Amino acid sequence: MRGFIISLLAAAAAFSVATHALAQEKTLTVYTYESFTAEWGPGPKVKEAFEKTCACRVDFVSVSDGVALLTRLRLEGENSKADLVLGLDTNLISEAKAIGLFEPHGLDMAAVDVPGDYSDDTFIPYDYGHFGVVYDTKAIKNPPKSLKELVEGDPSQKIVIQDPRTSTPGLGLLLWIRSVYGDEAPEAWAKLKKRVLTVTPGWSEAYGLFTKGEVPMVLSYTTSPAYHMVEEKSDQYQAAAFSEGHYIQIEVAGLLKGARDKDLAKDFLRFMVSPAFQDVIPTTNWMMPVTRTSEPLPEAFNKLVQPKKTFLMGSDEVAKNRQAWINEWLAAMSLN
Amino acid sequence: MLTAAQRKWSLGWGFAAFGGIAFFVGTAIAALLLWDSGATGGQFFTPYTWQILRFTLWQATLSTILSILFGLPVALALARRPKFPGRIWIVRLMALPMGLPVLIGALGLIGIWGRQGIVNATLLTLGVEQPVSIYGLSGILIAHVFFNMPLAARLLLAALERLPAEYWLLSSSLGMKPLSVFRFVEGPATLRVLPGVAGLIFMLCATSFTLVLVLGGGPAATTLEVAIYQSLRFDFDPPRAIALSFLQIGITAIILAVISTLPKPDDDENLHGRASRRFDGRTAGARSWDTVIILFATAFLVLPLASIVASGIQADLWRLFKSPAFHQAALTSFAIAVAAGLLSVVSSVAIVVAQEAIGDMKRPGAGARAFAATLGGMGSLVLLVPPVVLGTGWFLTLRSLGDVNRFAPVLIVIINALMALPFVMRVLSPAMATHRRRTARLSASLGLSGISKLTRIDLPPLAKPLLTALSFAMALSLGDLGAVALFGSSELTTLPWLVYSRLSSYRTNDADGLALLLGLFCLLLTMLGTAGRERHQQDE
Numbered sequence: 011m012r013g014f015i016i017s018l019l020a021a022a023a024a025f026s027v028a029t030h031a032l033a034q035e036k037t038l039t040v041y042t043y044e045s046f047t048a049e050w051g052p053g054p055k056v057k058e059a060f061e062k063t064c065a066c067r068v069d070f071v072s073v074s075d076g077v078a079l080l081t082r083l084r085l086e087g088e089n090s091k092a093d094l095v096l097g098l099d100t101n102l103i104s105e106a107k108a109i110g111l112f113e114p115h116g117l118d119m120a121a122v123d124v125p126g127d128y129s130d131d132t133f134i135p136y137d138y139g140h141f142g143v144v145y146d147t148k149a150i151k152n153p154p155k156s157l158k159e160l161v162e163g164d165p166s167q168k169i170v171i172q173d174p175r176t177s178t179p180g181l182g183l184l185l186w187i188r189s190v191y192g193d194e195a196p197e198a199w200a201k202l203k204k205r206v207l208t209v210t211p212g213w214s215e216a217y218g219l220f221t222k223g224e225v226p227m228v229l230s231y232t233t234s235p236a237y238h239m240v241e242e243k244s245d246q247y248q249a250a251a252f253s254e255g256h257y258i259q260i261e262v263a264g265l266l267k268g269a270r271d272k273d274l275a276k277d278f279l280r281f282m283v284s285p286a287f288q289d290v291i292p293t294t295n296w297m298m299p300v301t302r303t304s305e306p307l308p309e310a311f312n313k314l315v316q317p318k319k320t321f322l323m324g325s326d327e328v329a330k331n332r333q334a335w336i337n338e339w340l341a342a343m344s345l346n
Numbered sequence: 347m348l349t350a351a352q353r354k355w356s357l358g359w360g361f362a363a364f365g366g367i368a369f370f371v372g373t374a375i376a377a378l379l380l381w382d383s384g385a386t387g388g389q390f391f392t393p394y395t396w397q398i399l400r401f402t403l404w405q406a407t408l409s410t411i412l413s414i415l416f417g418l419p420v421a422l423a424l425a426r427r428p429k430f431p432g433r434i435w436i437v438r439l440m441a442l443p444m445g446l447p448v449l450i451g452a453l454g455l456i457g458i459w460g461r462q463g464i465v466n467a468t469l470l471t472l473g474v475e476q477p478v479s480i481y482g483l484s485g486i487l488i489a490h491v492f493f494n495m496p497l498a499a500r501l502l503l504a505a506l507e508r509l510p511a512e513y514w515l516l517s518s519s520l521g522m523k524p525l526s527v528f529r530f531v532e533g534p535a536t537l538r539v540l541p542g543v544a545g546l547i548f549m550l551c552a553t554s555f556t557l558v559l560v561l562g563g564g565p566a567a568t569t570l571e572v573a574i575y576q577s578l579r580f581d582f583d584p585p586r587a588i589a590l591s592f593l594q595i596g597i598t599a600i601i602l603a604v605i606s607t608l609p610k611p612d613d614d615e616n617l618h619g620r621a622s623r624r625f626d627g628r629t630a631g632a633r634s635w636d637t638v639i640i641l642f643a644t645a646f647l648v649l650p651l652a653s654i655v656a657s658g659i660q661a662d663l664w665r666l667f668k669s670p671a672f673h674q675a676a677l678t679s680f681a682i683a684v685a686a687g688l689l690s691v692v693s694s695v696a697i698v699v700a701q702e703a704i705g706d707m708k709r710p711g712a713g714a715r716a717f718a719a720t721l722g723g724m725g726s727l728v729l730l731v732p733p734v735v736l737g738t739g740w741f742l743t744l745r746s747l748g749d750v751n752r753f754a755p756v757l758i759v760i761i762n763a764l765m766a767l768p769f770v771m772r773v774l775s776p777a778m779a780t781h782r783r784r785t786a787r788l789s790a791s792l793g794l795s796g797i798s799k800l801t802r803i804d805l806p807p808l809a810k811p812l813l814t815a816l817s818f819a820m821a822l823s824l825g826d827l828g829a830v831a832l833f834g835s836s837e838l839t840t841l842p843w844l845v846y847s848r849l850s851s852y853r854t855n856d857a858d859g860l861a862l863l864l865g866l867f868c869l870l871l872t873m874l875g876t877a878g879r880e881r882h883q884q885d886e
Contacts, residue, residue, distance in 0.1 A: 045851040049671060071751070075850075077579055084582055085741045091749060168461075173559060175576040203564065207461075208481045211559045211572075214849040215449055219560075221854045222453065222657075224460045237852045296852070332580070340394055344566040 036066040038274050041079055041092040045295070047072040052287075052294040059286045066274060075212075076102060076178055076261070084109055093269035094278060096136065099178055100260045101185070101332075103133050104325035112264045115279055121301045122283055126258050126322035133262035136282050137297035140256035140317045141182045142232035142249040143169065149226035153250040157190050160252070161202045168207035169227035170219050174336055176211045178259065183229050184339055185328065186257035189321040195335070199342035209343070221247075232256060232315040237296045239310035255319025261297065353703045360700020360721055363693045367724055367767075370760055371731055374739025375591075378584040381742060390589040395573065399597065402569040405483060405558070406551035409490035413547050414540070416491060417498030420643040422532055423636035424499070425506035426624055430636075436644050437503070438872040440496035442651065444769075445821030445868030447842040448493075448556045449849075450654060450861040455489055455561075456480060457653030464649070485561035490554065494547045496647060501546075501772055504814070505539040506532060508780050514624050527626055542772050545602045549729045549768065552598055570594045574732050587735055595730045602726060654861060661859025671844060672860070676867065679824055679840040682755065683871075686762035687819035691812060693763065694770040697721045698778050706786075725771045728764045733826075736761050754838055762826055766819035773818060777811035817875025821868050841867070 047053035047070045057068045073082050076097050083090055083106070090111065098106055106112060114131040124135050143160060145153045150167065154160040160169070172180030191198045207225045210216040220228035232249040239245060263282060269275045281287055285304040292299055292307050299307075424433065443451055459465050459480040466477035480488060513531050522530070555571045562568065570590055577586040626632075666672055704710050704718040740757050744750050781804070827842040839847075841864045848857035 044847050048847055048851055050853070051851065074846075081579065081582060081738075085738065086745055086750070089745050089748070173565065175565075175572070176559075176579060181580075206564060208560060208563045209565060211556060212850075214846060215452075215556070215560050217852070218449070218453060218849055218854055218857070219456065222456065223462050224456055234852070241852070337392075337394070340565050343564045344397070 036064070036271060036274060037069050038064075038066055038093050038271070038278055039069045039071060039091050040094045040096055040278070041071050041073070041082065041090075042095070043075045043079060043097040044072045046070070046097060050294065052290045055290045055294065056287055059290075060278060060281050063281070064274065064277060068278075080106055080109075083111055087111070088268060090266065090268060092266050093271065093275045094263055094265060096261075096263035096282075098133065098262055098264065100128060100133075100258075100262065100322065100325055101178065101181055101328045102325070103130060103262065104329035106264065107132060108329075111266050111268065113267045115265050115276065117276060117279060119283065124258075124260055124300050125317070125320040126260070128260055128322060130262070133264045134279055134283065135260045135262050135300045136287070137291045137295055137300060138258055138260040139231040139233045139297040140258050140315070140320065141179060141186055142230065142234070142252070142256055142315060142317075143227050144220070144230040144234045144247055144249050145227045146220070146223070147246055147248055149223075153227075153248070155251065156253040157187065158254070160205070160250075161187075161198050163205060165204035167205065167227070168225050169205050169229065170207050170216045170225045171209055171229045172213055172216050173209050173211055174339060177213060179213050179216075179229055179231075180209070181328075181332070182257050182259055184335055185323055186321060188335060189257060189323065190254045196338045196342040199339055200345055203343050203345070206343075231259070231297070232317065233292075233296050233298060233311075236292070236308070236310045236314055239313065240293060240308055249315045251315040251317070253318075255321055256315075256317035257321040258317075260322070353706070356699045356703035359696035360703070360717070363696040363700070364717075364721055364724065366693070367728060367764065370740075370764070371728065371736065373743055374731075374736045375588060377739040377742040378588050378735065381584045390586055391593070395570075395590070395593075397566075398568045398570060398573060399593065401567060402552055402571075402594075403597065403601070405486050405490070405567070405569075406548050406554075408483075409487055409494065409551040410544050410548045412487055412491050413494040413498050414544055416643070417495045418502060418536065419639050420495070420499040421502035421506060421536070422528075423639040424503050425532075426626065426632070427636050427640065428624065430640060436640065436647075437500065438869065438875075439644070439647055439651065440500050441817065441821055441872035441875055442865065442868055443493045443496055443647070444818065445825040445871065446654075446865060447825050447827050447845060447861070448554075449560070450845065450864070451493060451650065452489060452557055452560050453657075453861075454650035454654040455485075455492055457657070458649045459485070459488055463653075480561055481563035482561075483567065485563070486554075486558055486567060489557045489561050490551045492646070492650060493557075494550060495643070497550075497769075498543050498547060499643070501539060501543045502536050504773065504811070505535050505776060508777065509535050514626065518626055522626070524626065524632060539772070539776055541605045542775070545605050545726060546729075546768050546772055548601065548605070549598060549726065552594070553730060553732070571732055575734055578734050578738055584738070587732075587738075591730075591732060591735050594732075595727055598730050599723065599727055602723075651865070654858070654865060657858040658862025658865075659859075661855045661862070663859050663862070666856060666859045667863065671839070672841075672863070675839045675841045675844045676863075678838065679842075679867075682759055682762065682840065683820040683823040685759040686766065686823040687816045689759060689763035690766040690770045690819040691774070691816050694725065694767060694774050694815065695778075697725050697771065698775050701775075702778065702782055722771075726768045729768045731764075733761050733765065736764075751838070758838075759823075762823035763819070765826065766822045769818045769822060770815040773811055773815040777808060781807055814875045817871045820871050820874075824864070824868055824871065 042053070045051050053070050053072075057070065060068055071092070073079050076099050079095060079097050080102050083092070083095065086092075088111070095106075095112075112132050115134060117134070119134055122135055124138050128135065143154065154163055171183055174180040174184040187198050187202075188195045208219075210219070213230070216228050217230060217234075219225050220230075230249075235245075235248050238247045263279060265272065265275050265279065283301050285302065288299040288301050289303045289305065291297055292303070292311060424430065424436070427433065430436075446454075457463055459478060461477065461479075463480075469477055479485070509531065517527050517531055552569065553571045554569055555575065558567055558569050559572060570593065574587050574590045574594070577583045577590060701718045701721055704714045707714060710718070737757065740753075741750050744753050747753075785804075825842060827840075827846060841860065845857050845860045845864065848854070848860060
């Protein structure tokens with residue numbers, strides 16, 4: 011026990027010395043989500059690449075996901091030590107602006123190319139992915155070819171989805187169905203309900219159930235199969251292409267009004283849409299890059315579903331209607 | 347029996363614990379209430395709120411009843427069979443579900459009861475067409491029984507083991523039949539702790555979150571806790587979160603109050619503790635019944651754990667074990683668990699000591715009695731304050747002091763300690779009451795007090811329950827994700843957080859492996875909790 015305490019104290023001392031020594035140089039504090047900064051995520055590589063160019067230190071502060079990021083900013087308000095926030099998605103933009111902590115970046119983003127007609131003066135996209143139904147090829151031979159087929163298909167073939175109240179993919183499916191079915195969305199949900207094995211609070215629980223073989227379909231991203239093909243050399247999991255089109259999730263970053271060194275922060279935003287950053291994204295964050303990468307993407311990415319049509323609702327529209335649509339969803343999904 | 351000075355001290359401890367908890371919870375709630383959310387002032391309670399309230403109470407009631415109906419025979423059987431092969435390991439395993447992150451437990455259960463699980467596979471080979479579905483109310487119940495039956499069994503077992511040896515001697519020399527033994531000995535002993543145990547399980551099930559969502563099958567199965575979480579997430583509407591929290595606390599408090607009015611047998615008086623030996627249950631029928639019960643409970647408990655082990659060993663365990671991320675997370679988790687466990691035990695002791703001091707008064711005034719009741723109620727109800735409310739409230743309070751992350755470890759420790767408080771009190775309160783009845787007069791007549799009373803009279807017999815309580819609290823803290831997730835950042839990573847971070851980036855295999863390591867870690871803690879037992883058994 012005493013050894014343990016001593017080593018704790020030593021660690022604490024070492025830590026404070028380290029922070030002190032580094033306090034001399036410029037630091038850029040970037041708030042992001044956890045899987046971005048994980049050892050296999052884009053964070054470490056991006057940090058290294060940027061630090062080579064800037065004589066500065068990049069400090070990532072990570073929370074569990076994009077929504078938690080927004081909550082964190084709300085709580086911290088003007089006191090936030092963040093210079094940049096990286097990891098909100100388009101559905102959260104309207105609310106993020108309403109907090110009044112962000113300022114327009116004023117950068118030329120002509121090189122950024124994202125499906126759907128996204129444009130915004132404050133938030134810059136750094137990657138995107140289409141939502142998609144990923145299925146187990148061992149369990150399903152004829153995957154649904156459209157959202158309609160998914161909704162009306164065999165109820166004994168189950169799918170696991172996420173709760174739109176707690177998770178961004180869950181919200182994505184809600185908006186996807188809304189985009190395709192319009193006001194008839196509640197009826198579609200009532201039909202789809204028969205195929206829903208369960209609704210999980212987040213993506214991780216759902217995908218865990220799926221890879222454990224408990225359920226043959228899961229709501230995820232069209233890019234998910236790339237992970238299994240590249241990292242596990244397995245073709246077992248594939249995404250189903252839907253003829254109506256796919257809803258998109260665009261991940262964005264923004265500059266805070268309170269950023270201490272705005273030039274440095276803007277340098278990072280420019281770097282974010284340069285090949286040095288974009289090259290890292292596909293095989294670490296398993297999302298699509300928003301600008302040209304210096305090398306072609308790995309072969310697996312060519313096999314992915316290329317959505318013919320992209321759905322994207324304006325974030326104001328989402329913010330305005332989200333609660334009403336969630337209530338409709340609750341009502342439809344709670345019917346017996 | 348206490349001197350005036352002792353009473354003053356005891357009450358002082360109680361006030362300190364009360365003040366500390368009230369301050370911590372009150373500050374968080376006040377901060378949230380003062381928050382100007384600029385919300386549209388939407389309705390706090392919608393018809394859907396009442397629907398989930400009904401479901402919350404319904405599933406919690408059923409889960410509690412089932413957990414106890416299953417846990418009671420298990421406790422009786424284990425108490426009757428002190429020499430059952432592997433008994434100590436069964437008791438240790440019973441503390442394990444508590445220390446597992448809920449999602450891991452759920453995945454383990456799905457491995458057994460799920461669509462591809464062995465139960466359904468067996469049923470299919472037996473020709474049963476409609477397999478058991480774990481999704482829906484049945485799944486929630488199975489999961490809650492998995493997590494809470496062992497808790498019930500352990501607490502009831504502790505109550506039975508506290509019975510003085512004289513009881514068993516007497517019942518056997520009177521030639522009492524099993525039914526009479528239950529009626530006169532086991533029944534009263536378990537009834538005494540049953541309201542507390544039932545209340546605790548009810549609260550745990552009422553505030554269940556991930557289990558209910560994952561196994562509930564859809565939003566019809568939702569608890570208020572989910573609604574509270576939601577109102578602090580996308581919506582960020584603190585007043586609504588507070589209103590829902592008060593609804594949750596209020597309704598549950600009423601139910602707990604009703605449970606606590608159940609008739610309780612009188613306490614046993616002034617007996618000498620002696621290692622207990624059982625003379626009953628020697629018939630073949632009794633033996634086989636107990637064996638079946640114990641084996642069934644063990645299988646129910648072990649199979650999902652085995653499924654966690656089975657997926658865990660497919661991971662590259664050695665690589666995970668060697669990774670610096672694991673070392674750091676294990677160290678952090680351990681430090682938090684130790685601190686939270688100690689804090690929780692110390693606060694519980696303070697509360698129990700103060701309650702006893704009030705109970706010891708000749709004519710406690712209404713104020714004193716109310717204080718004792720408040721202490722007891724607070725020790726339970728604190729479990730109902732959602733960690734997300736505490737965390738968010740304190741975040742708001744501390745944000746003007748600079749980087750909140752610096753305070754995060756302290757906050758996590760306190761939140762974990764509070765969560766563990768009801769468990770710890772359930773272990774310590776009856777043990778300390780029994781101990782006081784046995785020794786109070788003796789200590790008073792010997793004029794023992796202070797340190798010498800503590801080391802000579804109090805610590806030796808209380809070491810076992812204290813260790814059990816500590817291991818409960820540490821296991822809980824070890825498996826907790828909620829409090830950490832609020833502040834979680836790269837600087838503060840615990841083991842459950844590490845498991846989740848693997849899961850959230852496709853690395854299911856690593857997550858399985860880490861979950862196994864976490865489970866082993868937790869098993870070590872439960873060995874600490876039963877450390878007193880082995881010695882006890884060797885004495886015999």
